[in-house]
Amino acid sequence: MLEVTQINTFRGPAHILHGLTLSVNEQEVVCLVGRNGAGKTTTIDSIMGLLPLRSGQIVFHGENITGLAAHMRARRGMGYAPEDCGIFPELTVEENLMISRWLANASGRVKEAAFTGSDAQERAFSVFPEVRTLTHREGLHLSGGQKKMVAIARAMTLSPSLLLLDEAFEGLAPAVVTRFIDAVIKIKEMGISILMAESNLANASRIADRLYAIDRGEIIFHGDPKEALKNEEVMKALRG
Amino acid sequence: MHDARVVAARILVLVPAGAWVLLAPAALSPYLLIIWCYALIFSIACLGLNLVFGTTGLLSLGHAAYFGAGAYAGAFLYRFADIHSFEVYFLVGILTSTLLAAGIGFLCVRATKIHFAILTLAFGQIFHSLFIDGAIFRLFGPLGWALYLVGEGSMYIPRLTILGIEFEPEEFIPAFYYVIVFAFCASVFLLWRINHSPFGKALRAIRDNQTRAVYIGIPVRQYRWYAFTISGVFLGLAGALYGQLDRQITPEQLDWLFSAELVLATVLGGTRDFIGPVLGAFVFIGLDEIAGRWAIGHNIMMGLLLMLVVFVFPRGLAGTLDLVPGIRKVGLLMKRKWL
Amino acid sequence: MDILVLQILNSLFYASVLFLLAAGLSLIFGVMGIINMAHGSLYALGAYVTAWVITFAATAVHPAVLFLLLPAGALVVTAAGVVIEPVLLRPLYKRPEEYQLLITFGLLLVLEDVMRFVWGGTPLSASPLMDALGIVHVGEFVYPTYNLLVIAIGVFAALGVWAFVYRTRFGVMLRATSQDRRMASALGMNVGRVYVQAFGLGCFMAGLGGAIVVPSQAAVLGMGVEVLVLAFVVVVIGGLGSLEGALVGALIVSFVRTGVIQFYEELELAVLYLIAAAVLLVRPTGLFGRPQ
Ligand SMILES: Nc1ncnc2c1ncn2[C@@H]1O[C@H](COP(=O)(O)OP(=O)(O)O)[C@@H](O)[C@H]1O
Ligand SMILES: [Mg+2]
Numbered sequence A: 001m002l003e004v005t006q007i008n009t010f011r012g013p014a015h016i017l018h019g020l021t022l023s024v025n026e027q028e029v030v031c032l033v034g035r036n037g038a039g040k041t042t043t044i045d046s047i048m049g050l051l052p053l054r055s056g057q058i059v060f061h062g063e064n065i066t067g068l069a070a071h072m073r074a075r076r077g078m079g080y081a082p083e084d085c086g087i088f089p090e091l092t093v094e095e096n097l098m099i100s101r102w103l104a105n106a107s108g109r110v111k112e113a114a115f116t117g118s119d120a121q122e123r124a125f126s127v128f129p130e131v132r133t134l135t136h137r138e139g140l141h142l143s144g145g146q147k148k149m150v151a152i153a154r155a156m157t158l159s160p161s162l163l164l165l166d167e168a169f170e171g172l173a174p175a176v177v178t179r180f181i182d183a184v185i186k187i188k189e190m191g192i193s194i195l196m197a198e199s200n201l202a203n204a205s206r207i208a209d210r211l212y213a214i215d216r217g218e219i220i221f222h223g224d225p226k227e228a229l230k231n232e233e234v235m236k237a238l239r240g
Numbered sequence B: 001m002h003d004a005r006v007v008a009a010r011i012l013v014l015v016p017a018g019a020w021v022l023l024a025p026a027a028l029s030p031y032l033l034i035i036w037c038y039a040l041i042f043s044i045a046c047l048g049l050n051l052v053f054g055t056t057g058l059l060s061l062g063h064a065a066y067f068g069a070g071a072y073a074g075a076f077l078y079r080f081a082d083i084h085s086f087e088v089y090f091l092v093g094i095l096t097s098t099l100l101a102a103g104i105g106f107l108c109v110r111a112t113k114i115h116f117a118i119l120t121l122a123f124g125q126i127f128h129s130l131f132i133d134g135a136i137f138r139l140f141g142p143l144g145w146a147l148y149l150v151g152e153g154s155m156y157i158p159r160l161t162i163l164g165i166e167f168e169p170e171e172f173i174p175a176f177y178y179v180i181v182f183a184f185c186a187s188v189f190l191l192w193r194i195n196h197s198p199f200g201k202a203l204r205a206i207r208d209n210q211t212r213a214v215y216i217g218i219p220v221r222q223y224r225w226y227a228f229t230i231s232g233v234f235l236g237l238a239g240a241l242y243g244q245l246d247r248q249i250t251p252e253q254l255d256w257l258f259s260a261e262l263v264l265a266t267v268l269g270g271t272r273d274f275i276g277p278v279l280g281a282f283v284f285i286g287l288d289e290i291a292g293r294w295a296i297g298h299n300i301m302m303g304l305l306l307m308l309v310v311f312v313f314p315r316g317l318a319g320t321l322d323l324v325p326g327i328r329k330v331g332l333l334m335k336r337k338w339l
Numbered sequence C: 001m002d003i004l005v006l007q008i009l010n011s012l013f014y015a016s017v018l019f020l021l022a023a024g025l026s027l028i029f030g031v032m033g034i035i036n037m038a039h040g041s042l043y044a045l046g047a048y049v050t051a052w053v054i055t056f057a058a059t060a061v062h063p064a065v066l067f068l069l070l071p072a073g074a075l076v077v078t079a080a081g082v083v084i085e086p087v088l089l090r091p092l093y094k095r096p097e098e099y100q101l102l103i104t105f106g107l108l109l110v111l112e113d114v115m116r117f118v119w120g121g122t123p124l125s126a127s128p129l130m131d132a133l134g135i136v137h138v139g140e141f142v143y144p145t146y147n148l149l150v151i152a153i154g155v156f157a158a159l160g161v162w163a164f165v166y167r168t169r170f171g172v173m174l175r176a177t178s179q180d181r182r183m184a185s186a187l188g189m190n191v192g193r194v195y196v197q198a199f200g201l202g203c204f205m206a207g208l209g210g211a212i213v214v215p216s217q218a219a220v221l222g223m224g225v226e227v228l229v230l231a232f233v234v235v236v237i238g239g240l241g242s243l244e245g246a247l248v249g250a251l252i253v254s255f256v257r258t259g260v261i262q263f264y265e266e267l268e269l270a271v272l273y274l275i276a277a278a279v280l281l282v283r284p285t286g287l288f289g290r291p292q
Helices: A038-049 A070-075 A092-107 A108-113 A115-125 A130-134 A146-155 A174-189 A201-207 A225-228 A232-239 B006-025 B030-055 B062-083 B086-110 B112-134 B140-151 B169-195 B198-208 B208-214 B220-246 B258-270 B278-293 B298-312 B314-319 B325-335 C002-032 C039-058 C063-069 C072-093 C097-119 C127-133 C147-166 C169-179 C181-188 C191-213 C223-238 C243-263 C265-282
Strands: A002-011 A014-024 A027-035 A053-060 A080-083 A161-168 A192-198 A210-215 A217-224 C135-138 C139-142
Touching: A002 A038, A002 A080, A014 A038, A014 A053, A014 A217, A027 A038, A027 A070, A027 A161, A027 A174, A027 A201, A038 A070, A038 A080, A038 A192, A038 B169, A053 B325, A070 A080, A070 A092, A070 C139, A070 C181, A080 A146, A080 A192, A080 B314, A092 A115, A092 A130, A092 A161, A092 B314, A092 C169, A115 A130, A115 A174, A146 A161, A161 A217, A161 C181, A174 A192, A174 A201, A174 B030, A174 C039, A192 A201, A201 A210, A201 A225, A201 A232, A210 A225, A210 C191, A217 A232, A225 C072, A232 B112, A232 B140, A232 B258, A232 C063, B006 B030, B006 B169, B006 B298, B006 B325, B030 B169, B030 B198, B030 B258, B030 B278, B062 B086, B062 B220, B062 B258, B086 B112, B086 B220, B086 B298, B086 C002, B112 B258, B112 C223, B112 C265, B140 C039, B169 B198, B169 B220, B169 B314, B198 B208, B198 C002, B208 B220, B208 C243, B220 C147, B220 C265, B258 B278, B258 B298, B258 C097, B258 C223, B278 B298, B278 B314, B314 B325, C002 C147, C002 C169, C002 C223, C039 C097, C039 C127, C039 C191, C039 C223, C063 C127, C063 C135, C063 C147, C097 C223, C127 C147, C139 C147, C147 C191, C147 C243, C169 C181, C169 C191, C223 C243, C243 C265
Parallel strands: A027 A192, A027 A210, A080 A161, A161 A192
Antiparallel strands: A002 A014, A002 A053, A210 A217, C135 C139
16 A cells, blocks of 8 residues: 655755665554664655655555645545654644544545544544543643553544554553554554554564564665564664 | 965955055045945944854844944033044944943843844834933933934034044045044954954854754853854944944934844845855945935835845855855955965 | 723723734744744735725715725735745745744835835825714713724734634644644645635734724824834733733733823833843743743
C-alpha cells in the first residue's frame, strides 16, 4: 500500500536520507529501527509530507503522492503520531479528538466505508479505554504515557489505513510497553497497517512482521526481525 | 605586507571619494549641499542603528529617541543657559543621548525579537509624547511652556560658533560641512573598529545563536546593552549635527515613523555588510528627494521599495552589489587589514 | 456624578473600538506569529470606505438603509486582507521576523498614500448616521445615542469573537493551528486556508472598528498610524495572541486615558506607554500571554 522509492531528503544544507527505499503492505506492522540520529524521524516526516523530498517517489494506494501537501496525505488515509506526540497543549483531549473526528469525515476512506469519525473514535477507545477518562484534561497536563496514548488514539480517529508511529514506546516503563504492544497488535487486527520508528530492536522484534534497519540515512538491513537479531553488522550499527 | 592590488584598489576607491568629499561645497549648489550633508548625517545614524540591528540581531523601533535627544539637549542648553558654542551643544547632545540609550537599553535588552521591537517602540513613544504633549517643556516653567505653545514641541537652534568662530550666514554651511565630514569619517572608523573587534565578533555570535553564545561564555545581556548604548552615542551625534544643519528640531524626529525610516534605509542598504547602511542612507535620501520634488507618492515609493528589497534583494544593496564580481573583488581588497 | 457616567461611557466607547482593533491584531499574531504593522491603516481604510459610501448614499436613501451600509468598510478591508495574506505574507513565514515586520510596514506606507490619493487631505465623516440617532440625556448633559450603539457593538463583538473562537468548529481549528501548525496539517487541516481565514477575520475586525468610529469621528490622514501604536499598547498589556488580553488591555487603556486626561493632559500618552513598558518588563508576555 505504501512504496517509498529512492528518496533523498535534506534538512537545511544537511543531506540526511540517501536514496532510502521501503514499503508497507496491507495489514502489516513494519518497524524502522536505528539508533538516535539515524534518520527515522526524517523518514516518517518525509512520508507524511512534512519535509520536502529532494528526489525519489512515494506511492500510496497506487497513487503517486510525492508532491502532495501533508493535509492531503492525511485525507488519503495516513495517520501520524509524532515523537513529541504533538498534542495541542491548550486544547482538551476531547477537542484534540474532535478535530480528528471532523477531519475523518472529510477523508476519502470514511466516505467509502460508510464509517464516521465517531465510529473511528470508538475503535480508538476500544484500544485505549484510558483515553475516555482523560477527555476534559488539557494537553498540557497529560503525562508522557498519556500523551502517547492520546496521540495514537487521535491518529486512529482519523480512520487511517496506515499509521505512522514515531517512537511510540519512548519513555514508557517496560510493563507499559507490553500494554502498547498489545494495542498495536489490536490495531493491526482492525485492518490498519503500521509503520513504526523504533530505536529498541528488542521491542521492534516483538511486533514487527518485517523490519528495516536504518543507519546514517540508509537502509542497511531488510527482512525478518529474528534474522536481524542474529545479524552481527546490524547489531553493531544499532549499538553504535 | 601589501600587494600592489590592495594599494591599487584603495587608490581607485579612496582618491575619487576623497576628492569628491573635499570639493563637494564647490561642486554642489547650496541646496544640494544641504541634501548631501543630510545624507552623511543620516548614514551615521543608520550605521549606529545597525550595530544593534544587523550586528546584534535586535530590531529597534525606538532609535529616533536618541537621534532627537542629541539635538534637543543642546537646544534647551542654548535656550536656558545661553550657550552659543557648537562644541558644547554637540557634546551635551551626545552625552544626553548616550545616557538615555544606556538607561532605556538596560531595560530593553531583557527582551528579544518582537518583544524587543515593541519595548523600544514604547520607550521611544514615551519620549516622543513628552515632547509633543509638552510635558518636558513644562519642567522649564512659564518660559518653557510658552516655548512649547509657540513651537508645538519643536525648537529653534541658531547658527552656533564653531571653534569660537562666528560664521556669516552664507559661509556657515560650507564650513559646517567639514565638521559633518569629520564626524562621518570618525564614526565610520570607530564603528569599523568596533565591528571588527572581539566585541563585534561576540555580538555576531549572539545574533547567530544565542544559546551557543551563552555556552562559550559571552555575557549576552550585558553585551547587548553595550551595543545599544554605543549605538545611542552615534544616534545622538547624528541628531546633534542634524539639529544644527536644519537649525531646528521637531518631535517628528522622535516619532517611531522616523525610527522605522532608519530601519528601512538600513535594510535597503543591507544589514550584514558594514557599508550597507551608508549605501542605504544615501539611496534613501536621494529617493526621498526625488519623490519630494516630483510630488510622487513618497510613502508608496518607499513601501514598494521595501517590498522589493524584502522579496527580491534580501541582502540589500551592498549584498547585491557584492554579487558583481568586479565590485566584490574591490570590496575584498578594501577589507584587508590596513597596516 | 453625571460627569462620571459620561466619562465611563466615553471610556467604553473608546474601549470598544480599541478592542476590535487589538483583538484582530492579537488574533493574527496568535495564529501566524506576525505583527501586522498595517493594522492601523486597515482600520483607517475601513473608516474612509464607510464614510465615503455613506456620504454618497446619504442624499439618496433613507437613514435606516444607511445603517446597513455601515459594514461596507469592514467588508472592503476583509477583501483586502484575503488578498494580502497569500500574496505578501505567505512567502515570508519561514524568514526571520524582521522581514515580516518590514513587509507589513511597507504595506502601511503604501496604504497611507493610497488613502491620501483617493480621499485627499479633507476629513471625511459619516455624520448622517450620528444625526439619525439623536441624543440621550445624562443628567444635565447630553450624549450621542450613536456612541451607545458603538458600545453595544463592542460588547457584542467581544462576546461574538469569544464564542467564535471557543465554541465553534472553526475556532477549535484556529486554536489548534496557532498551537502547532505542523501537527494541524498532519491531521488533515488545510493550514493555508486557516491562515487566510484568520487574517481575513483580523482585518474584518480592524475594518469594523474604523467603520463604527467614523460616524462620530471623521476619518483623517494619519489616524491609522496613531491608533496602531495604541493598539500595540493594548496587546502588550494584555498579552500578544490573547483575546481576553485584548479585552482587558482595551479597558485598561481606555479608562487610564480618560483618567489621566482629567488630571495631567500632557502625560496622557506617556502614561499609557509607561504602563505598556512596565508590563513588558515585569511580565514579558503580558497579563494573559502564553508563557514562552
Ligand atoms: N533541523 C535539523 N537541521 C539539521 N540537521 C538535523 C535537524 N534535525 C535533525 N537533524 C539531523 O538529522 C539526522 C537524523 O535525525 P532524525 O531523523 O531525527 O533521527 P532519529 O529520528 O533516527 O533519531 C541527525 O543526524 C540529526 O543530527
Ligand atoms: Mg527521531
